[in-house]
Amino acid sequence: MTPKTYPPLEDLQIRWKKVQKALKESGADACLVANNVNIYYLTGKIFAGFVYFPVEGDPIYFVQRPVDKEESYTIRIRKPEDIPDCLKERKRELPSVLFLEAGQLTYNEFLRLQAVFHPAATGDLTPLLRNARMIKTPWEIGQLRISAQQHVKVYEKIPSVFRENMRDIEFQYEIERLMRQNGSLGLFRTYGSNMDVFMGSVLAGKNAGMPSPYDFALGGAGLHACLPIGASGETIRSGQTVMVDMAGNFTAYMSDMSRVYSLGTLPDAAYEAHQLSIQMHNRLMETGKAGVPCADIYQWSLKMAEEAGWGTHFMGTVQQAKFVGHGIGLEINEPPVLTARSKEVLRVGMVIAYEPKFVFPEVGAVGIENTFLVTAEGMKKLTILKEDIQELMS
Amino acid sequence: MTPKTYPPLEDLQIRWKKVQKALKESGADACLVANNVNIYYLTGKIFAGFVYFPVEGDPIYFVQRPVDKEESYTIRIRKPEDIPDCLKERKRELPSVLFLEAGQLTYNEFLRLQAVFHPAATGDLTPLLRNARMIKTPWEIGQLRISAQQHVKVYEKIPSVFRENMRDIEFQYEIERLMRQNGSLGLFRTYGSNMDVFMGSVLAGKNAGMPSPYDFALGGAGLHACLPIGASGETIRSGQTVMVDMAGNFTAYMSDMSRVYSLGTLPDAAYEAHQLSIQMHNRLMETGKAGVPCADIYQWSLKMAEEAGWGTHFMGTVQQAKFVGHGIGLEINEPPVLTARSKEVLRVGMVIAYEPKFVFPEVGAVGIENTFLVTAEGMKKLTILKEDIQELMS
Numbered sequence: 001m002t003p004k005t006y007p008p009l010e011d012l013q014i015r016w017k018k019v020q021k022a023l024k025e026s027g028a029d030a031c032l033v034a035n036n037v038n039i040y041y042l043t044g045k046i047f048a049g050f051v052y053f054p055v056e057g058d059p060i061y062f063v064q065r066p067v068d069k070e071e072s073y074t075i076r077i078r079k080p081e082d083i084p085d086c087l088k089e090r091k092r093e094l095p096s097v098l099f100l101e102a103g104q105l106t107y108n109e110f111l112r113l114q115a116v117f118h119p120a121a122t123g124d125l126t127p128l129l130r131n132a133r134m135i136k137t138p139w140e141i142g143q144l145r146i147s148a149q150q151h152v153k154v155y156e157k158i159p160s161v162f163r164e165n166m167r168d169i170e171f172q173y174e175i176e177r178l179m180r181q182n183g184s185l186g187l188f189r190t191y192g193s194n195m196d197v198f199m200g201s202v203l204a205g206k207n208a209g210m211p212s213p214y215d216f217a218l219g220g221a222g223l224h225a226c227l228p229i230g231a232s233g234e235t236i237r238s239g240q241t242v243m244v245d246m247a248g249n250f251t252a253y254m255s256d257m258s259r260v261y262s263l264g265t266l267p268d269a270a271y272e273a274h275q276l277s278i279q280m281h282n283r284l285m286e287t288g289k290a291g292v293p294c295a296d297i298y299q300w301s302l303k304m305a306e307e308a309g310w311g312t313h314f315m316g317t318v319q320q321a322k323f324v325g326h327g328i329g330l331e332i333n334e335p336p337v338l339t340a341r342s343k344e345v346l347r348v349g350m351v352i353a354y355e356p357k358f359v360f361p362e363v364g365a366v367g368i369e370n371t372f373l374v375t376a377e378g379m380k381k382l383t384i385l386k387e388d389i390q391e392l393m394s
Numbered sequence: 395m396t397p398k399t400y401p402p403l404e405d406l407q408i409r410w411k412k413v414q415k416a417l418k419e420s421g422a423d424a425c426l427v428a429n430n431v432n433i434y435y436l437t438g439k440i441f442a443g444f445v446y447f448p449v450e451g452d453p454i455y456f457v458q459r460p461v462d463k464e465e466s467y468t469i470r471i472r473k474p475e476d477i478p479d480c481l482k483e484r485k486r487e488l489p490s491v492l493f494l495e496a497g498q499l500t501y502n503e504f505l506r507l508q509a510v511f512h513p514a515a516t517g518d519l520t521p522l523l524r525n526a527r528m529i530k531t532p533w534e535i536g537q538l539r540i541s542a543q544q545h546v547k548v549y550e551k552i553p554s555v556f557r558e559n560m561r562d563i564e565f566q567y568e569i570e571r572l573m574r575q576n577g578s579l580g581l582f583r584t585y586g587s588n589m590d591v592f593m594g595s596v597l598a599g600k601n602a603g604m605p606s607p608y609d610f611a612l613g614g615a616g617l618h619a620c621l622p623i624g625a626s627g628e629t630i631r632s633g634q635t636v637m638v639d640m641a642g643n644f645t646a647y648m649s650d651m652s653r654v655y656s657l658g659t660l661p662d663a664a665y666e667a668h669q670l671s672i673q674m675h676n677r678l679m680e681t682g683k684a685g686v687p688c689a690d691i692y693q694w695s696l697k698m699a700e701e702a703g704w705g706t707h708f709m710g711t712v713q714q715a716k717f718v719g720h721g722i723g724l725e726i727n728e729p730p731v732l733t734a735r736s737k738e739v740l741r742v743g744m745v746i747a748y749e750p751k752f753v754f755p756e757v758g759a760v761g762i763e764n765t766f767l768v769t770a771e772g773m774k775k776l777t778i779l780k781e782d783i784q785e786l787m788s
Binding site (some may be wrong): 108 | 432461501503520566571574577580581583587590592593606609619622645712724
């Protein structure tokens with residue numbers, strides 16, 4: 001009864017064509033894919049092994065584990081050094097220009113795979129695949145919609161698990177349980193070597209302004225020096241906000257969504273800044289469409305924050321994130337990034353999390369985050385749920 | 395009230411001396427550390443940045459994030475390219491032989507850091523640090539003891555969260571909640587590029603024998619093709635076992651522990667194989683001590699399994715793991731590995747998870763896992779809890 005969902009072949013073929021086109025344009029003869037996320041992207045499953053993908057023809061799955069005989073396109077290997085002989089047996093030419101995931105393989109892994117093929121030239125497959133993954137296929141969009149629906153369903157129940165005198169971490173693990181009860185897979189995939197995180201974050205009161213080592217929108221001190229992010233164990237107090245920002249990993253494709261809850265009444269500034277974030281979302285809905293530069297979205301968001309007098313609260317205080325949103329999919333931090341230096345423009349099929357947030361020391365964080373799909377008709381919001389600050393225990 | 399615990403300086407100094415000795419023996423002038431786990435090992439905290447560690451003198455912490463002015467040994471940088479000038483300002487010579495984490499940095503990161511220093515020679519820091527981390531310091535052992543104590547405390551409560559007609563995943567997330575309530579940090583650190591896992595696994599019935607892509611002792615089909623490991627969503631049935639194998643991440647240092655629960659009565663073979671696993675643990679307690687080859691432990695474990703007639707059930711059925719245990723610490727899979735080809739011997743200060751397990755298709759997995767500290771007096775079990783199969787709902 002395992003509810004495994006595989007993409008249909010025709011959806012995989014859309015991805016394959018996109019990747020082959022990019023390989024061809026880069027002068028590659030083939031690529032060898034070893035990273036789990038990229039293997040999943042190209043095959044719809046995860047195995048220990050490699051996808052060998054020539055510029056023409058179908059990809060070949062070289063599988064080390066699991067031992068499993070049902071699969072097509074599968075050649076069983078013991079180690080990557082077995083691949084060239086398998087290709088020769090199938091009358092395939094070895095690639096002269098080979099692309100490898102230089103941004104994901106370790107240095108040792110990269111050298112090992114390079115030595116397996118000793119190609120005349122090696123290129124970096126990482127940006128090419130991240131670029132391909134940026135524009136979602138119909139099936140991927142369907143999966144993101146499922147995640148967003150479940151995400152909303154969980155967030156609707158958040159106030160019901162709050163109890164008086166709760167610590168932020170207690171609130172967080174009750175929310176984690178809601179997520180799991182509603183099908184969260186748990187694992188939260190990020191791009192980048194050092195992006196530690198666990199399911200998402202619940203930030204209450206002044207902890208929302210604590211800087212972290214990580215490249216997320218907000219930080220938090222965390223529970224322990226070995227994971228300095230998110231809830232810090234403090235009791236949630238009256239006059240504070242709680243920002244819930246959990247990853248919607250209900251399918252392989254994650255939605256991203258933040259909502260704010262309050263205990264008691266907040267200072268006016270907190271409500272006003274929260275409304276400004278909602279206005280920013282409305283502006284994105286009105287003006288966002290294919291062709292709009294991602295840098296522009298960052299610039300007008302920052303400008304709106306500054307004109308309202310909250311520039312120093314925008315995206316943090318002590319440490320301010322320099323982006324207001326990011327692409328999402330198999331990983332939480334996919335291209336494009338909505339940042340001042342972005343060269344990207346919005347394109348149909350992109351899925352983007354937009355998260356203009358404000359931090360008020362002693363009160364907490366306000367502002368919302370929604371997941372948007374860029375369509376030919378403009379921005380489609382996938383995370384539809386009440387956006388105002390919700391009072392807990394009211 | 396954040397319960398952050400930092401190692402005392404004298405404990406860090408033990409680690410520093412060990413690493414400097416190894417660097418010197420390898421002919422290195424310095425190393426540059428960028429991986430989170432290794433940064434934590436050398437500094438007791440995690441930051442975005444680098445630890446520059448010469449063969450003589452204290453390590454220098456180059457910090458990009460968080461913005462934080464309280465720390466000693468800290469030089470704030472914007473990018474790694476700033477490091478050489480900072481060193482020159484402090485009258486430090488640049489290294490001629492530099493060690494970098496070739497087994498953890500991506501290819502691109504490695505090349506970038508190499509270009510920052512353009513040393514005459516570069517060496518691989520990864521095995522050197524993994525080797526240093528293999529022998530735990532007094533403070534690290536203390537942290538492992540705390541994790542093991544909490545781990546036991548949680549496992550004692552496991553039967554209390556079981557309900558009739560539960561699916562394996564439902565049981566799992568109730569156990570996850572127990573873990574979090576008792577201080578689990580959530581994040582489960584592994585070594586290796588593609589070792590996806592979430593908190594641990596709960597394997598019931600025939601799912602225990604499902605092969606996975608991962609290099610863990612047992613597999614499981616998982617809930618989704620994007621995370622093919624662990625609980626599969628099946629209802630736990632009478633006559634089946636449930637093996638609980640969650641990571642004890644209550645401090646930065648993880649204990650590892652498996653216990654087996656049953657619903658109703660099992661076939662005799664399951665009880666007998668479980669007792670054999672307990673006997674293996676007893677043999678390890680009696681014979682394990684500094685100097686014992688890790689390969690020997692694997693060999694006599696396998697032999698005991700084969701002599702009992704359960705060789706084909708040992709460590710899986712369709713796909714069998716070729717190890718019976720592994721070092722643990724900041725990551726779940728540290729050296730040494732208890733495998734036939736290991737060249738390591740037990741040494742005082744090692745912390746090892748020993749997990750001889752048997753899979754009976756249709757029944758499930760049996761056998762236990764405990765965490766042991768190697769002391770001058772022999773093996774010290776850290777995860778002391780009833781080892782028999784416990785019947786649920788009895």
